[in-house]
Amino acid sequence: MINSNDFISLSRLALEGRDADIRLFLAKLVRKLRKAEPAIGGQLEELLKINPARSSSVLRKDTGQHDQSAIFDPAEKSEFPLIKTFEEIRSEEEPILENPIKQQFEQIIVERKSLTLLQKNGLQPTSSMILQGPPGVGKTMSAKWLASKLDLPLYILDLTAVMSSYLGKTGSNLRSVIEFAKSHPCVLLLDEIDAIAKRRSDDSDVGELKRLVTVMLQELENWPSTGILIAATNHPELVDPALWRRFDIEINFHTPSINQVRNAVIHFLGKDEAHFKQWIELIVAGLSGTSYSNIKRTILKLRKLRILNPSELEQNILKHILPNIDELSRDEKINLAVGSVVNQGMSQLKAAKLFGVSRDTIRKRINSVERGE
Structure with missing residues (x-):
């Protein structure tokens, strides 16, 4: 159960009005309770699902203009730097996709809309995917369109920006963003995944990057069926093969014929x-x-x-x-x-x-x- 230190931490977050961090704290608590008190953990998880995150000073909406107002201010107390949020994107333009790619996305949409039926038969819908292909071929647009079709908020974390600005804290920041995304139904796009998920055999990399692959491998396990994790890369040859195997599906984008x-x-x-x-x-x-x-x-x-x-x-x-x-x-x-x-x-x-x-x-x-x- 919750100990005295946890109670003090939760109280402090509540008094400071840090809603997003409260959700993160509760999401971590759910993970603890799943084993110790599964019934209570289930109730708490359900509360997080039926009460979606609200926009605040921590989560600043992207207005469509990709400027500094759409990026988390590192001076904030939030643990989520450089993440953009799109709360309502119901009218997102459908991307132009090759038939095989379009069929894969349509299959994902059908699965998500038949979640209960699949679970009754002991199956889970696709909850993670990795998109690879050159710049400008529709990877990010497809993620937005998918979130729009599923009526879910979309969060985009530019990992290149995180690495350039927060080296040394990237591991904890990445884990915090992932925990936040796990706490409620959403689509999380990790853009430029190759910035952190490099092959662990790459001797030229600093230790921080190698540890991040381990973070990703751990967090990809048991991604909740209520949300979708999407990773995107322009350089698939740089990504650790162990990470590829953790994603449910891989979608390859190509320069148009x-x-x-x-x-x-x-x-x-x-x-x-x-x-x-x-x-x-x-x-x-x-x-x-x-x-x-x-x-x-x-x-x-x-x-x-x-x-x-x-x-x-x-x-x-x-x-x-x-x-x-x-x-x-x-x-x-x-x-x-x-x-x-x-x-x-x-x-x-x-x-x-x-x-x-x-x-x-x-x-x-x-x-x-x-x-x-």
């Missing part, structure tokens, strides 16, 4: 698609090999430029879509040149100059297409 780029371009063009119709294939070719975030930024910029300066739409498209034309293969340049002549009415001379292929090559390819060859 040419068809996915085309779908993304059309998606982000939205109601302006008709204004760009003759340029879509050129835009797709120019954005091939880039991330969804870059596609979105570029398309939104072009949509604004069309409104602000419609007479220079063609020049702006070429300026923003083909800054790295030299990286395209010769066949890709020929296809773009032919498409520009056939679909956009560009002169062969201009297309030849723009794409760096001869007029004769363009003419022969057009004739070949017209003959059905």
Whole structure:
């Protein structure tokens, strides 16, 4: 049961109005009681679940503007530095995902909504996952969307920021954040997990980092079925293999294929698609090999430029879509040149100059297409 020191600590936290730290203290107490007094521990855990955390000076809501106001002030007495919270994200935009990835997320949603049924049959829903892939392919957006679909608060801890600012305290801070997330239904995203969860055989690392892997391994055990832990990394080769095995599932994100780029371009063009119709294939070719975030930024910029300066739409498209034309293969340049002549009415001379292929090559390819060859 609770001893005198625990009672004094709890009283002090209550009198100081530190709600988040009270929840953390109670979550730790639940873990103690699970073995000693399971009935009382269960009742206390249920109270934490039915009374979700409230926003306070400790947990500052993210307003969508990723500035300092969305980050925990290290001067606060809270044990949760540099964590962002999104309490209500019910209308989060659905990310553009490959079918296999989308099916995995949909399976997770179905499991969470069938929690009681699964538990009646001795099964637990997915409660932890690790997302890997290059920057800008939708890992963080997918976490937000999942939390939105499950109507759960989302907490994001940027581990790179924690490591750079709090080396020496990272272990206790990480454990505190995890304990807080375990205390009530939520989605916790540990971004840049490779910042702390490096291979323990890496002799170049300081002891603090090696201990953090052990912390993660311990805390991943028996993650509560009411919440979801998501880890994200751009560098999977740095992550300790033992940690990979602790996550329920692994989801691999990739740079979008040419068809996915085309779908993304059309998606982000939205109601302006008709204004760009003759340029879509050129835009797709120019954005091939880039991330969804870059596609979105570029398309939104072009949509604004069309409104602000419609007479220079063609020049702006070429300026923003083909800054790295030299990286395209010769066949890709020929296809773009032919498409520009056939679909956009560009002169062969201009297309030849723009794409760096001869007029004769363009003419022969057009004739070949017209003959059905």
